[in-house]
Amino acid sequence: MLLSSQAERNWEGLCSVLEDVLEDQSHRQLLALELGSGTGQHVMRFAQKMPFVTWQPSDIKDEALNSIKACITATHAKTILQPVHLDASEPLEKWTGVTSDSCDVIVAINLLQYSSFKTAQGAFKGAGQVLKQNGLLITYGMYAINGTITPSCNENLDAELRRKNPEWGLPDIDVLRQLAYENGMRLERMVEMEEYYKCLIFRKL
Numbered sequence: 001m002l003l004s005s006q007a008e009r010n011w012e013g014l015c016s017v018l019e020d021v022l023e024d025q026s027h028r029q030l031l032a033l034e035l036g037s038g039t040g041q042h043v044m045r046f047a048q049k050m051p052f053v054t055w056q057p058s059d060i061k062d063e064a065l066n067s068i069k070a071c072i073t074a075t076h077a078k079t080i081l082q083p084v085h086l087d088a089s090e091p092l093e094k095w096t097g098v099t100s101d102s103c104d105v106i107v108a109i110n111l112l113q114y115s116s117f118k119t120a121q122g123a124f125k126g127a128g129q130v131l132k133q134n135g136l137l138i139t140y141g142m143y144a145i146n147g148t149i150t151p152s153c154n155e156n157l158d159a160e161l162r163r164k165n166p167e168w169g170l171p172d173i174d175v176l177r178q179l180a181y182e183n184g185m186r187l188e189r190m191v192e193m194e195e196y197y198k199c200l201i202f203r204k205l
Contacts, residue, residue, distance in 0.1 A: 014042065014109065014140060015049050017191055017199050021136060025104065026052045032105035033098050033130065034058060035088050035123060040068035042109055047079045053105070054079045056097045058086035088115070089122040092129045103130045109140045112176075113157075116167035121179060128183030128204065137185060137202040140193070144172040154196055176200065 022030065030053045034043050037057035047055055057068045057080065068083040084096035088111070092100070106127045112120050127137040142154050149155045149170055161168040177187045180202045191199040 012045075013193050014199070015046055017193075017201075018046060018105075018107075018138070019050060021138070021189075021201060022050065022053070022105065026050075028052065029054060030104040031056065031102060032107060033103050035086065035106065035108040036060075036111040036115075037068055037083060038064050038109075040064070040071035040083070042107075043068065043080055044071045044075055044077060047077050048075070051079060054081065056081045056103075057083040058097065059083060060085060060087050087119075087122075088126060089119040091122070092126050095126055095130070098130050100129050101132050104132055104135050106131060106135070106137045107140075108138070111141070112139060112171045113141050113161060114168055117171075118167075120171055120176065124176070124179040124183050124185070127202070128185055131185075131204040133204060135204045136188075137180070137204070139176070139200045139202075140197060142170050142196060143176075143198055143200075144170050146174055147172060151196065173198075173200065 032053050033056045035058060037043055037059050040057060043055045043057045046053065059065055059068070065083045065085065072080050072082070081097065086095050086097065108123060111123070124137070131137065142157065149158050154170065158170045180187055185202040185204050187200060188203045189201040191201070193199055
């Protein structure tokens with residue numbers, strides 16, 4: 001089982017945001033898709049705290065999928081489905097485990113800065129198709145705003161990411177807002193998190 005120290009640090013704050021935005025729907029069973037589930041720590045913690053949500057974890061790496069399976073086995077989680085291989089840059093027909101209008105929530109934690117713009121485009125297009133009406137796409141990470149990155153530590157992170165892969169880097173909130181609009185969603189809330197992170201909450205209209 002893989003372990004991420006960052007996931008251990010930030011899961012509680014993320015869980016609080018999720019509980020807050022889903023509170024009015026906690027009387028019914030919801031289906032949530034996590035894009036880029038990584039180690040599986042987030043989905044494991046979320047499942048423990050929100051039993052009214054069934055989680056579909058996904059990733060593109062076999063080592064991540066194996067780690068998620070180990071998390072499910074270790075915790076005997078009843079509301080986490082077996083993880084699926086899913087590349088968000090691919091069209092919906094290739095998204096395993098979900099269909100059109102099937103999900104109440106889609107979560108992407110630290111995905112967009114570690115992926116290409118094609119992945120962001122695919123994630124928003126797919127979300128626009130997979131989410132039910134009034135469904136939520138929630139992204140967490142660090143962002144540029146109007147082309148500007150602040151403070152300097154975020155600038156350094158952006159430069160470091162681009163050195164590793166020229167297609168990576170902090171996405172611009174205004175670009176994501178436009179992507180959401182093009183796919184039938186709107187940016188409803190922006191929640192300030194620890195260490196200059198933000199949660200962006202998009203709703204399907």
